[in-house]
Amino acid sequence: MRDNRDDPFGDIFDEIERMMSEMAGTPGAARAAGDAGFGDETHVSVYEEGETVRLVADLPGIDKTGIDLQCDGSTLTISADGDHRRFDERVRLPARVDEHSAAASFNNGVLEVTFDVLEPSADIDVE
Template identity: 65%
Template sequence: MRRDDRDDPFDDLFREIERMMNEMMGDDFDMRVERGENGGGQTGFGTETHVDIHEADDVVRVIADLPGVEKADIDLKCDGETLTISAASDHREYDERVRLPAQVDEHSATATYNNGVLEVTFDKSEDSADIDVQ
């Protein structure tokens, strides 16, 4: 006998949770997940890896779980707005693009990797310079 999803008593609950998550994460959240951005897709971090972003007055910290990855196999790149984390283990390849909550000085980055946890810290960039109109 085939299960009919329309008879699922939790269907309305799951739809409401999905609606609230989309509202909280922004309307384009489903599209970002489908493209593999910020924790989605078949490769990359997906559901097995957790990425946290913490913003303070003068720094931005990104913490990512990379289970089974050797430090030498981690490649980090930043353009001041997006951090790209690429890593490989014997079983998986990770590729994550994390949009940072503020403009950062990519040259100030420091990174540590300990027991499968990557932590990258950036100084925030100074505000844009004022331009006098003459």
């Protein structure tokens, strides 16, 4: 089970993972929210809209049946297979989300995924 507190080293580890993946030839293994990924022809945007986080990704040449989404509450992993392409991307979300609230749609090559934002962690008084 993941700890819901903010990880002060999360950005550093994401950057190290991204650099290591680039050296190994795996493009875009870890991206910050809002970064473009999947190469030059694809764009990924993430929006925090009050109680909702919304991700929009362009996936040209991909069929809906070739898309696999996984979320751990702070990162969305998008894997997509097409006839001539394979995309794998991890996008860090701007807020902790309830991964079970996910709703996804795919129309004309555009993937849209929405999540409900989780309440911040509660403080615990020590007596």
